[in-house]
Amino acid sequence: MSATTHDSHGHPRLAHHFFEMEQQHECAKLGMWLFLLTEILFFGGLFCFYFIWRIMDPELFVGASEMLNWKLGGLNTIVLIFSSFTVAMAIRSIQQNKRNACAIYLAITIACAFVFLVVKYFEYSAKIGHGTLPGTSFHDLHFLAEHPEVKNPHIFFSIYFCMTGLHGFHVICGIVYIAWLLYLTLKNRFDSEYYAPIEMGGLYWHLVDLIWIYLFPLLYLI
Amino acid sequence: MSSSNSTHDSHQPHITPMWVYFGVLGALLILTVVTVAVAQVDLGPLNLPVAMAVATVKAGLVALIFMHLVFDHKFYIYLLLASLVFLAVFVIFCLFDLTRRHEIRHEVAAPIHAEAEWYKELRIQAAGLDHGEDHGDSHGDLHGAKTNAHSEKHAPVQTPAAPQH
Incomplete structure (x- = not known):
């Protein structure tokens, strides 16, 4: 007992105001979860926006979602789910002191995030090229000719660009944070006792995946 | 040891x-x-x-x-569930308000169920596009449509006279 307490106290990454590593880790986790809850409520406003319009005008969503390429959306879903898996594996590796495996998994996660953004870039540029834009910028005549029954399609694309845009911004933030984690991992900063930053990055990245799991069917499929 | x-x-x-x-x-x-x-x-x-x-x-x-x-620890899952309860309160109360508003005042809901004014010009151009089927021309049409959309977006909104039901 005394030996472990000594080990725990002596860890170079233990901040002076914490009693032991476990307490420090739990405090970080509580703070991270509280942040994630504010993120859920943050996106909640946009989900509210979606559901209100969906209930007021269901035909708008059925018609306008045909404009989105579900194959590209599905590809992005698979990419994000796989990156969630790799970040979970990165945490598992560092828990076992396997720093190289952890670094490889983090690098794969970053690569997946870039694939997601590249696919998103192609989707956005096609929309901008067709004039399928939010608000009064909407001027996609081909859409109007093909869907004469759909009223106010600009509302759907306002929702689409707000939700995927905010989500995409979270993906960019995730890339920056995970790249920093990768740098610190390569500098041997983490071990099986101190890996809280990687676990918090993992929690954040899972939340980004979790929101996309809802966005994909709501926007692309139905 | x-x-x-x-x-x-x-x-x-x-x-x-x-x-x-x-x-x-x-x-x-x-x-x-x-x-x-x-x-x-x-x-x-x-x-x-x-x-x-x-x-x-x-x-x-x-x-x-x-x-x-x-x-x-179970505490974290309770935290998550609590946030979902608040999210549900937020969405459901907004839906109560916005979907039942027309039962008190019809004219409040009317503009939501009507199409925005600035679509009129777009619809005419889209109909022309549909009949013409000339893709070479469509690019010019798009630019015309955009300027029209912008010039009309500040036009006063007419309250649709059509009844709801």
Whole structure:
């Protein structure tokens, strides 16, 4: 007992105001979860926006979602789910002191995030090229000719660009944070006792995946 | 030494077995295929709840296994559920208000059910596009439509006279 307490106290990454590593880790986790809850409520406003319009005008969503390429959306879903898996594996590796495996998994996660953004870039540029834009910028005549029954399609694309845009911004933030984690991992900063930053990055990245799991069917499929 | 080791082990974080992560990955990929497949079937108004149900199963797997909620102290899952309760209150109360407003004042809901004024010009151009089928011309049309949309967006909105029901 005394030996472990000594080990725990002596860890170079233990901040002076914490009693032991476990307490420090739990405090970080509580703070991270509280942040994630504010993120859920943050996106909640946009989900509210979606559901209100969906209930007021269901035909708008059925018609306008045909404009989105579900194959590209599905590809992005698979990419994000796989990156969630790799970040979970990165945490598992560092828990076992396997720093190289952890670094490889983090690098794969970053690569997946870039694939997601590249696919998103192609989707956005096609929309901008067709004039399928939010608000009064909407001027996609081909859409109007093909869907004469759909009223106010600009509302759907306002929702689409707000939700995927905010989500995409979270993906960019995730890339920056995970790249920093990768740098610190390569500098041997983490071990099986101190890996809280990687676990918090993992929690954040899972939340980004979790929101996309809802966005994909709501926007692309139905 | 052995007793100190066992004390140490009890403080060790939960290391999830590899097969659990692979299982969740497989389940999530299969459920993604299910989401896409179910959406191809026209269930009418049921499509939304079915899609939400599949998404919630997937989100549950991510939260419970990947985010370690099932292995962690129960406090964290209560936190998450509490935030979802507040989110539900937020969305449901907004829906009560916005979907029942017209029962008190018809004219409040009327503009929502009508199409925005600036679509009129776009619709005329789209109809021309439909008849002409000339793709070479469409680019010029798009620019014309955009300027028209912008010039008309500040025009006063006429209250539609059509009744709701």
